[in-house]
Amino acid sequence: MDKATKAPESTADPGPLRDPLELLDTSRLLSGEERDIQASVRGFLADRVRPHLGRWFEEAHFPRDLVPELGKLGLLGMHLEGYGCAGTNATSYGLACLELEAADSALRSFVSVQGSLSMYSIRRxxxxxxxxxxxxxxxxxTAIGCFGLTEPDFGSDPANMRTRAVRVGSDWILNGSKQWITNGSIADVATVWAATEEGIRGFLVPRGTPGFTATDIGHKQSLRASITSALSFDDVRLPASAQLPEARGLGAPLSCLNEARFGILFGAVGAARDCLQTAxxxxxxxxxxxxPISSFxxxxxxxxxxxxALNTSMLLALHLGRLKDAGRIRPEQVSVGKLNNVRQAIAIARECRTILGANGISLDYSPLRHANNLESVLTYEGTEEIHTLVVGQALTGQSAYR
Incomplete structure (x- = not known):
């Protein structure tokens, strides 16, 4: 055999990896505090969540009783400063999202909406x-939030939203509807975006406000352990104090979505890791x-x-985390992360299902559950097509949305 074609020599057989992310030893790129946060979240999920995931998915049950426990762990708005928030760096938040989605996308979705959409919109x-x-x-x-931007007819094109807010004296009258809203029916407060004569503005609408109703969306084949709702506003009267004073224009809600997308690009790595570990x-x-079929x-x-693919996605996520921690991350870079990592995660989930054969369709194993959930993740916070166009515009300087 030619020397150049010989298999690499090894002095010892290290045995199988416990975690496929050990292949490139990515944990060495983390600080001790970041590793501790990740381990703490993973331990909590192993004890309180993992034994129930199949049943929750099958029964379309969201474990609302876990919400105060997530708060006690410091996971809700963990990357925000002050007001009871943990104030961690962005990478730590990303690692928490990774572990949450390794369990189920529904849990990461809840934390993302609570912290990166509801709380971030109020904080910012x-x-x-x-x-x-x-x-x-x-x-x-002790309170739950939601974020109302998407409408039945306007998902990728929020600039043309039909929800309207009109001034009447010092108050606002809100009319319209929102669709596919995570946490909607259990939220104590909704951040709602509406068109006004002054452009798009944000409003805080508490639960129980007359004219505000939330209805759960059922018959889902994805994110079954997550609450998804339709919101309706029928002559909802809001005081001037309900308006988010610093939110002016479409850039405000889009900046919130960018925060949520950052958590997703880490979360997708978690779902893929769990699938590969299972396989x-x-x-x-x-x-x-x-x-054993592993020998074939x-x-x-x-x-x-x-x-x-998994380790490449993890390296991308960590790089973007460091950019965000340095205050240098750009929206198109987040789009690269969301586009690549979700795309790779869903491919990994589907391939892992094939290794499990017929057993892969059982909820005793996670890959098909993750694959179903990732179908939603692929679509929300910007579809694959929208993020492709964001990257395309960054490369060419040309907008191709219309």
């Missing part, structure tokens, strides 16, 4: 009175033709390709 654009009223309660989990464990235990070349090809 609200008055001091609004911050003091809502943020400590939202951070502790690795199964392939080692499943015996066919007298050997075709299976190893699948596992190797997925591990490379």
């Amino acid at each position: 654009y609200g008055s001091e009175e609004q911050r003091r009223l809502w943020l400590p309660r939202l951070a502790s989990g 690795l464990s199964y392939a080692d235990a499943r015996v066919q033709f007298g050997r 070349q075709l299976t190893q090809r699948k596992l190797a390709d997925m591990a490379v």
Whole structure:
């Protein structure tokens, strides 16, 4: 055999990896505090969440009783400063999202909406009175928030939203509807975006406000353990103090979405890691033709390709985390992360299902549940097509949305 074609020599067999992210030893890129936060979240989920995931998905049940526990862990608005928020760096928040989505996308979605949409919108654009009223309660989990931007006819094109707010004296009258709103029917306060004569503005609408109703959306095949709602506003009268004073124009809600997308690009890595761990464990235990299927070349090809894609996604997520911590991240860079990592995660989930064979359709195993959930993740906070166009515009300077 030619020397150049020989397999690499190894002095010792290290055995199988416990975590496919050990392939590139990415944990060495984290600080001790970041590793501790990640381990704390993973331990909580192993104890309180993982034993119930299949049942929650099958029964379309959101474990609302966990919300105060998430608050106690400091996960709600954890990357925000003050008002009871933990004030961690962005990378730590991303790692928490990774672990949450490794369990189920519904949990990461809840934390993302609570912290990066509801709480961020109040922290960034609200008055001091609004911050003091809502943020400590939202951070502790004693209150729940939601974020109303998407409408039945306007998802990727929010600039043309039909929800309207009109001034009547010092008050506002709000009319319209929102669709696909995570946490909608259980939220104590909704951040709602509406068109006004002054452009798009944001409003805080508390639960129980006359004319405000929320109805759950059922018959879902994805994100079944998450509450998804339609919001309706019928002549909802709001005081001037309900308006987010610093939110002016479409850039305000889009900046909130960018915060949520950052959590998603880490979360997708978690879902993919869980799928690959499941497939690795199964392939080692499943015996066919007298050997574990992990010893067959075709299976190893699948596992190797997925591990490379997973570790590449993790490196991208960590790089973007460092850029965000340095205050240098740009929206198109977040789009690169969301586009690549969700795309890779859903491909990994589907491939892992094939390794499990017929057992892969059972809720005893996670890959198909993750694949179903990732179909929603692929669409929300900007579809794959929209993020492709964001990247395309950054490369060419040309907008191709219309």
